[in-house]
Structure formats: structure tokens, C-alpha cells
Amino acid sequence: MSAEVKKEIRLEIAHVLFIDIIAYSKMATDDQRDVIEKLNQIVQSTDEFRKAESENRLLKLATGDGMALIFYRSPEDPVECALEISRAIKEQHSNLRLRMGVNSGPVSGVVDVNGRANVAGAGINMAKRVMDCGDGGHILLSKRVAEDLEQFKHWRPHLYHLGECEVKHGEKIEIVNLFTAELGNSERPRRLTRVPSPHFGQTSPSPSSGGDSSPGRGRVSLCSG
DSSP states (O other), X not given: OOHHHHHHTSOEEEEEEEEEETTGGGSOHHHHHHHHHHHHHHHHTSHHHHHHHHTTOEEEEEOSXXXXXXXXXXXXXXXXXXXXXXXXXXXXXXXXXXXXXXXXXXXXXXXOTTSOEEXXXXXXXXXXXXXXXXXXXXXEEEHHHHHHHTTXXXXXXXXXXXXXXXXXXXXXXXXXXXXXXXXXXXXXXXXXXXXXXXXXXXXXXXXXXXXXOOTTOEXXXXXXX
């Protein structure tokens, strides 16, 4: 194994963007090929993708019905990339429907049958579970990523706590929805039926307060204590 491959597969904390094409399995084979090609074009056109790739700090995993992008510099990188992807879909009036999940966590190297470096680990698995909680247009974040972003004031207006989502093996994970006035999906995911947890962040305003009472619009406040 080359020294370059050994370097690439060491254990690291990575920042993962997991992308899924909605209803991919129901598409005809020709349509599947077209949407994968379109997704690749959009992803590769984003500034975050090109910057990370030029620095050799990006790994790309094909997942059949989407992809996982593994960044290594900052938890902001996959989030910015997700917003860029959403913006491109909107500007191109594309019918491509995606859901995306972001998580930071450990990844470890594996070598595939062709001797190439690949990655696996809890960081990627959790990003997929976060994504699985969403519907079309959602950009969902794990609690860990939301806590990191909350340290920067420009992210705070766009983070909304959704509460717990039950995932594989009955595990429950905290989910935060990221959206802006133009990008993302402000609706509450269908898989989540609980109201936001008060111990984690602010809950949605009540109707009597005159605020927006829709579930899923409880802005996070991740202060401890």
C-alpha cells in the first residue's frame, strides 16, 4: 500500500454531507442515470466542493441513490455545500428532489477490492440517519453540528430544533433543521411527531404570543445549563 493511501485512511474527525435522491428506486433506469448525472454536475459546480477537492481534503462516496461527501476542514463546509446545492436546484428550476443530512464524527479508513482508499465509520452512519429523518428539500443537522454552528452568530437565525427522531434499532437522535428564507425546507419532517424539546432549545412560539406556531420552527438556543 502506498504512503499516500496510508495517509488518506487514517482515523480522523470528518464533516459529512449525506445526499439522497427522493423516490430514486421508483424511477426508470434511464431516469435514474439522468438524475445521478445531474446531481454530480450540481455538486461538482459548488465552491465548497471545488475548494476542498483542490486541497485534497475531500472524499466522495457513491451510495447508489445519492452520495456522501466527506470534508475535513470545518463543519461549515458540508453545510455551505448543501446550501449551494439547494440554490443551484432552485436557480436551474430543476425537478431534482433531494434530502440532505450533516454530521461531524469519526471516520476510519478501509481499502476496497481495487486497493483504493475508502472510508467508513460512525460519522458517516450518523449523517445518513440524520438525512433519513427528512423529506424532500430538507437540510437536517445532527445536534453536534448544530452546536458547532451556533457558536457563529450568522448561523443562529437559520437553525431550528425539531426534537428527537427515532432511527435504526430504535435509537433516538436530536435533529435540527437548517433553512433560510429562500433555501431548505421549513416544514416539519413527516417522521417527527413530537413538539421541540424544551431542554435543548427554544420551542415554537405559542399562538397566544402572536408568533409563528407551526411545529418545527423553534429556533435553537444551545446554551448549556
